[in-house]
Amino acid sequence: MPVPKPIRSDFTTGFQIKFILAIALGALLTTLAIYYYLDQGLGTNYFDALATLATVDAALTSSLVITFCLQLFLVFILTIGLTLFVSHKIAGPVFRYEASLEKILEGDLRIDVRTRDGDQLKSMIDGMNCWQDSLRTIYSQANQLERELLSQLSRADTQSAHETSELKAAVDKMSRVLAFESDALKGGP
Numbered sequence: 001m002p003v004p005k006p007i008r009s010d011f012t013t014g015f016q017i018k019f020i021l022a023i024a025l026g027a028l029l030t031t032l033a034i035y036y037y038l039d040q041g042l043g044t045n046y047f048d049a050l051a052t053l054a055t056v057d058a059a060l061t062s063s064l065v066i067t068f069c070l071q072l073f074l075v076f077i078l079t080i081g082l083t084l085f086v087s088h089k090i091a092g093p094v095f096r097y098e099a100s101l102e103k104i105l106e107g108d109l110r111i112d113v114r115t116r117d118g119d120q121l122k123s124m125i126d127g128m129n130c131w132q133d134s135l136r137t138i139y140s141q142a143n144q145l146e147r148e149l150l151s152q153l154s155r156a157d158t159q160s161a162h163e164t165s166e167l168k169a170a171v172d173k174m175s176r177v178l179a180f181e182s183d184a185l186k187g188g189p
Contacts, residue, residue, distance in 0.1 A: 022078035030071040034063050093119040109136050146175055
């Protein structure tokens with residue numbers, strides 16, 4: 001079974017495209033703002049043209065600074081928005097995964113980690129849920145085997161008392177090893 005990638009490449013590509021579009025949108029808006037601010041006709045004669053150029057020259061430096069600040073502000077706002085969106089898609093599942101994993105490590109195998117369709121860790125968490133299902137199956141089969149062995153031992157008349165006690169000790173040891181699973185599946189401590 002191939003190892004699932006926690007974060008799909010289409011998600012990272014989509015994020016990069018959105019980020020590039022956010023920067024391009026900020027640049028476009030500020031470029032349009034400076035264009036319309038500085039778009040002045042030169043006039044009909046030479047003196048009008050010189051006066052217009054002098055006005056544009058005086059306003060150019062401050063316009064560029066204002067445009068740069070506006071662009072920086074827009075990119076900053078868009079970056080925060082995209083970061084919050086991405087963190088919701090990645091960090092949310094990580095927190096749920098961590099809380100569920102703590103319960104599983106405490107021995108409660110009834111927990112299935114739930115994911116949403118758009119979560120980026122879905123493939124990894126689905127793999128963990130499959131692993132848990134196989135553990136549940138193994139422990140259930142081991143508990144069934146334990147019950148069958150105890151049943152057979154209780155009916156054994158032909159074996160010597162020593163052999164029976166050794167078998168019972170082995171079954172008791174297996175029972176102690178698997179006890180946490182039995183309690184976890186029944187909702188015990």
